[in-house]
Amino acid sequence: MINISLIGTGRLSFNLMNEILDNKSLSLNQIxxxxxxxxxxxxxxxxxxxxIKNLKKSDFYFIAVSDIEIETISNKINSYDGIVIHLSGSTNINVLSIHKNHGVFYPLQTFSYxxxxxxxxxxxxxxxxxxxNLSKIKKLADIFSKKVYKMNSSKRLVCHISATIANNFSNHMIVSAEKILEENKINKSIIKPLIFETFNKLNKMSAKDAQTGPALRNDYITIEKHLKQLVKSDFLDLYKEVTKNIKSNEL
Ligand SMILES: NC(=O)c1ccc[n+]([C@@H]2O[C@H](COP(=O)([O-])OP(=O)(O)OC[C@H]3O[C@@H](n4cnc5c(N)ncnc54)[C@H](OP(=O)(O)O)[C@@H]3O)[C@@H](O)[C@H]2O)c1
Structure with missing residues (x-):
């Protein structure tokens, strides 16, 4: 049985807690x-x-706090030679170097309560x-997932940038799309089937192949109509920038 202490009580910690409690090979020592x-x-x-001084001996200490606090919290932990882990995509492994045994376990997913x-x-x-320590972390990660990858801090940062664009930026685009509808007194749910199909299509084809729209088609007449409609809107610059980016990516 591998025992784990969780440090932090946010979104990822909550999801890890449920996963550990559901798994007979794992035991959750303290939070x-x-x-x-x-x-x-x-x-x-x-x-x-x-x-934090009341942390007991564990095999693993998962520091699941805001990225900017990881090093400060790490420096306060007595790890009794257990492995201290952070779970951040964009944080270098070196922030944990005070501990003899340390590593990273970054789940490439978005978690909520x-x-x-x-x-x-x-x-x-x-x-x-x-x-x-890598083989110990691999053994642990294999219990959680079928998709475990060894990766250094700089490549992990690249994955984090990609995740930020794919997830956070896409979601922000949807927030913007809904806001435009609401500002024009149109029920925002009207766009939901389109949003679901946009992501569903990725089961069948690449995102590049799935791209449609006036920017891809070089349809200047439609783009001009959109720009005219958006002229006083907060989304004008965003629309122009993304349109330019789609065009340059298709060259
Ligand atoms: N959520 C995700 O989708 C996701 C995905 C992959 C990796 N991660 C990584 O997981 C880690 C945690 O992210 P999260 O999304 O779970 O964050 P979160 O929901 O914002 O929670 C952050 C947690 O950190 C705690 N915290 C912050 N500063 C602290 C301090 N000085 N002392 C003690 N606790 C402190 C907060 O405590 P309070 O509740 O008291 O404010 C909260 O429990 C980060 O490294 C993040 O990069 C997150």
Whole structure:
């Protein structure tokens, strides 16, 4: 049985907690959070500690806090020679170098409090400060997922940039699309079937092949109509920039 302590009580920690509790090969030792009171998402079965010095010996310490706090929190941990792990795509492994045993376990997925995702299909990018720690982290990651990849910090950063564009930017585009409808007193749900089909198509073809629209077709008449309509809108620059980008990518 591999035992894990979770540090942080946010979105990823919540999803890891559920996954660990569901898996008979894993045991959740403690969860540390800075809140005085046990956060409502944390199962009553788990010991909740609010003093980091009360962390007990574990095989792994998962630091699931905001990226900018990882190093500060890492420096406060007594790891009893367990492996200290961070879960960030954009943070170098070196921020954990104070610990003899350390590494990275980055699940390339978006997590929320209401997501009920199985980790089995989630790519997990791993890195470690030694061969032996890498094999221990690999063994652990294999319990979570069928898709485990060894990757160094600079390549992981590239994956994080790609994930940010694919997920955060796409979602922002949808927020913008809905806002344009609402500003014109049109029910935003009208666009939902199109949004679902946009992502569904990726099961059948590449994103490049799936691209449609006036920018791809070089349809200047439609683009001009759109620009005229958007002239006083906050989305004018975004529309121009993305249109330019689609055109240059298709050359
Ligand atoms: N969510 C995702 O989709 C996702 C995906 C892959 C990787 N990750 C990585 O997972 C890590 C956690 O991200 P998240 O999305 O779970 O973040 P989150 O939901 O924003 O939660 C951040 C957590 O960090 C805690 N925290 C921040 N500063 C702290 C400090 N100084 N001391 C103690 N706790 C502190 C917060 O405590 P309070 O609740 O008290 O504010 C909160 O529990 C990050 O490294 C992120 O890059 C996230």
């Amino acid at each position: 540390y959070g800075r809140s005085k009171f046990r956060p409502k998402n944390i199962s009553d079965q788990i010991e909740y500690i609010k003093e 209401d997501s009920n995702l199985s980790f089995k299909q989630i790519p997990i990018l791993i890195e470690a400060n030694s061969k032996i």
